[in-house]
Amino acid sequence: MYHAKPIVILMGPPGSGKGTQAKHLAVLYKWKHLSTGDLLRALLQAKDSDPEELKEAQTSTAEGHLSADWLIFRLAFRAIKEALETHGGVVLDGAIRNASQAAEFEKFFRVEHLWEQVRALYLEVNEEELIRRISSRRVCESCAAIYPERVNSDICLVCGGKIVQRADDAPEVVRARFKTQGRSVQQPIIDFFAEKNILRIIEADALEDVVFRRIQEALE
Numbered sequence: 001m002y003h004a005k006p007i008v009i010l011m012g013p014p015g016s017g018k019g020t021q022a023k024h025l026a027v028l029y030k031w032k033h034l035s036t037g038d039l040l041r042a043l044l045q046a047k048d049s050d051p052e053e054l055k056e057a058q059t060s061t062a063e064g065h066l067s068a069d070w071l072i073f074r075l076a077f078r079a080i081k082e083a084l085e086t087h088g089g090v091v092l093d094g095a096i097r098n099a100s101q102a103a104e105f106e107k108f109f110r111v112e113h114l115w116e117q118v119r120a121l122y123l124e125v126n127e128e129e130l131i132r133r134i135s136s137r138r139v140c141e142s143c144a145a146i147y148p149e150r151v152n153s154d155i156c157l158v159c160g161g162k163i164v165q166r167a168d169d170a171p172e173v174v175r176a177r178f179k180t181q182g183r184s185v186q187q188p189i190i191d192f193f194a195e196k197n198i199l200r201i202i203e204a205d206a207l208e209d210v211v212f213r214r215i216q217e218a219l220e
């Protein structure tokens with residue numbers, strides 16, 4: 001694929017399958033899958049965490065806001081360097097939240113002579129269609145069976161339990177999620193990588209394995 005170990009920045013709105021595709025890449029190519037959520041959780045659980053880092057992670061988690069940029073950078077940059085020692089590459093999932101963070105990542109990659117290895121991929125989906133799909137999903141309260149489309153009965157076909165809409169899937173909640181994580185907020189990051197000529201847009205309204213093949217082709 002590359003001579004040097006690839007660093008893939010994977011982007012996409014909620015429901016685009018970004019996390020799943022990142023896992024596939026990690027498994028197939030023996031890359032390290034890095035998500036800031038996982039890095040923060042690991043920091044919170046480790047016995048020997050840096051006190052300053054721990055304090056910021058605890059505060060932001062308790063108050064329900066995003067962690068400070070300096071913490072994200074520190075965790076991500078350290079993890080990327082470690083992963084490149086032990087793995088065949090890195091896939092970054094949801095690490096970059098705005099264009100100024102993207103510029104910091106670029107700076108880091110350039111200082112470490114890694115920039116040539118970086119590729120950015122955006123998984124594009126029809127957001128209106130995705131919002132419709134997520135908000136029409138129903139689940140069984142008892143056995144967690146998923147009903148992709150609205151069903152005529154509210155009795156689970158598997159166990160006879162009650163079929164309900166998860167609070168997370170309510171239309172207004174889904175819309176709010178797209179407002180903060182959808183294409184409109186990611187556009188400046190997409191533009192940033194496009195200007196650097198390292199961005200590929202992947203048409204992701206397709207079956208999981210079809211999308212994965214497109215990702216593989218884009219990385220060749």
Ligand SMILES: [Zn+2]
Nearest residue numbers: 140143156159
């Ligand atoms: Zn059930």
